[in-house]
Amino acid sequence: MNQLPAADPAAQPLPYDPYDEISLVDVARVIWRHRRAALAALLVVIVAAVAVAFLAPKKYRYSTTIELGSRIEDGRSVPIEAPETALAKLEESYVPQERHRYLEAHPGVDETFAIKVRAPKGSQLVVLESTARAEDGPAYRLIQQRVVQALVADHARVFEDQRREVALEKKGAERDLQTLVDRESVLKARIERLKGTAQLLEQQIADTRGLIEDATANRSRAVAEARDEARAMTLLMLDNEVRENRKRLADLQQQLQIGLADERDTLQSALQENQRNQVLQQAEVQRLDQQLKNLKQTRAVVLGMKSLKPVGISRSLIVVLGVVLGVLMALLVPLVLEFFGRVRGGLDSVSPGDEITGPLS
Numbered sequence: 001m002n003q004l005p006a007a008d009p010a011a012q013p014l015p016y017d018p019y020d021e022i023s024l025v026d027v028a029r030v031i032w033r034h035r036r037a038a039l040a041a042l043l044v045v046i047v048a049a050v051a052v053a054f055l056a057p058k059k060y061r062y063s064t065t066i067e068l069g070s071r072i073e074d075g076r077s078v079p080i081e082a083p084e085t086a087l088a089k090l091e092e093s094y095v096p097q098e099r100h101r102y103l104e105a106h107p108g109v110d111e112t113f114a115i116k117v118r119a120p121k122g123s124q125l126v127v128l129e130s131t132a133r134a135e136d137g138p139a140y141r142l143i144q145q146r147v148v149q150a151l152v153a154d155h156a157r158v159f160e161d162q163r164r165e166v167a168l169e170k171k172g173a174e175r176d177l178q179t180l181v182d183r184e185s186v187l188k189a190r191i192e193r194l195k196g197t198a199q200l201l202e203q204q205i206a207d208t209r210g211l212i213e214d215a216t217a218n219r220s221r222a223v224a225e226a227r228d229e230a231r232a233m234t235l236l237m238l239d240n241e242v243r244e245n246r247k248r249l250a251d252l253q254q255q256l257q258i259g260l261a262d263e264r265d266t267l268q269s270a271l272q273e274n275q276r277n278q279v280l281q282q283a284e285v286q287r288l289d290q291q292l293k294n295l296k297q298t299r300a301v302v303l304g305m306k307s308l309k310p311v312g313i314s315r316s317l318i319v320v321l322g323v324v325l326g327v328l329m330a331l332l333v334p335l336v337l338e339f340f341g342r343v344r345g346g347l348d349s350v351s352p353g354d355e356i357t358g359p360l361s
Contacts, residue, residue, distance in 0.1 A: 027335070034334035049322020053315040057133045061307040064128040064144040069155050069298040071162055072291050080158050080298065083119040086126055090117045090147065091153070095128075098146040103140065111136055120160055125301070126151075131311055141304030148300045155298040163295050170288040177281040180274055187271040192263050201256040208249040215242045233347040 031038055069080035099113045116129045128147060130140045218238050 030338045031331065031334040034337045037337055038330040038334050041333040042326040045326035045329050046322050049318055053318035054307045058310040059131050059133055059312055060137065061311045062130045062132060062144065062304050064148060064303050065301040066126045066148055066151065066234060067299055067301050068124045068126065069123055069159050070296050072294040080155050084128060086151065087117055087119045090126065090151065094147045094150040098143050098150065098354045102143050113140065115144065138307055144304050148303065152298045158259055159295065159297050163292065166288055166292045166295065170285060170292060173281060173285045173288055177278065178286055180278045180281055184271065184274050184278065186265055187274060191264065191267045191271065198260055201252055201260065205249060205252045205256065208245050208252060212242055212245045212249065215245060294352060307323060
């Protein structure tokens with residue numbers, strides 16, 4: 001039978017040595033051995049943290065809130081300029097420009113004057129924020145104020161164009177409303193004259209009926225007395241007169257009951273339509289007037305407001321972090337010193353003539 005090859009002794013696992021493990025007791029012994037270095041590291045870090053906490057200058061937040069100009073369209077407020085566009089103008093133009101102007105006017109100032117610009121989502125506001133020492137606050141306020149003035153001047157042109165446009169629309173609407181008012185007066189006057197026309201027609205109808213009655217009576221007498229040719233001619237004339245008067249009476253009654261009534265209905269309908277248009281036109285004038293009143297210019301709601309308390313990490317937190325970091329350094333420094341000490345000791349135990357034998361790996 002084939003025999004398996006003997007295992008390579010070098011490939012066998014090394015025997016377990018419990019002394020190869022590092023216990024917490026060993027770590028504690030190392031720290032105790034280098035306790036002075038650990039204590040020194042702890043004190044240095046804590047002192048540095050306390051120095052940073054109490055010697056670093058206090059900084060405050062200086063903020064300016066800008067409300068963009070707006071107008072009312074379809075019952076909702078529309079900004080003169082989109083907040084994103086205003087934000088880009090501020091970041092790319094006005095803030096660098098005013099900062100450069102200030103630094104040119106004050107060449108000895110050693111300050112960057114960083115100004116952060118943001119636009120709260122869903123609002124028509126733009127906020128300028130800076131963090132600075134109290135002694136630098138007036139300079140930051142001045143720069144933010146000039147930035148606001150530059151944006152307001154840019155929006156003033158757009159605001160004036162929109163205000164002029166709405167004012168012209170309002171004047172046109174007021175002219176149309178006055179035209180409707182004048183037309184209403186004319187229609188009412190014509191309706192009032194129809195009353196006089198009706199009275200005149202009624203009087204003419206009454207007179208015509210009287211003529212017909214008289215002519216009919218005369219005809220009856222003429223028929224009774226018709227003896228010769230002259231009487232017959234008179235009878236014929238009376239018949240013609242009665243016929244003409246009856247025709248005229250029918251025309252007058254038709255004009256009174258139909259023609260005049262139709263004209264009155266037409267005028268009444270035109271008057272009602274005119275009054276409805278007046279209501280609509282008055283609403284349009286009021287809408288434009290309200291839109292004119294609701295036009296808002298870009299303005300600074302709050303200018304260079306200083307925060308009540310310093311911003312940034314508080315002193316107590318810096319000290320606490322310093323203590324935590326000091327403890328970590330107090331634990332780490334002894335281990336590092338112990339490591340380098342053993343390495344140095346191992347190197348010192350090797351003589352220059354010794355040769356390294358065995359595999360390199």
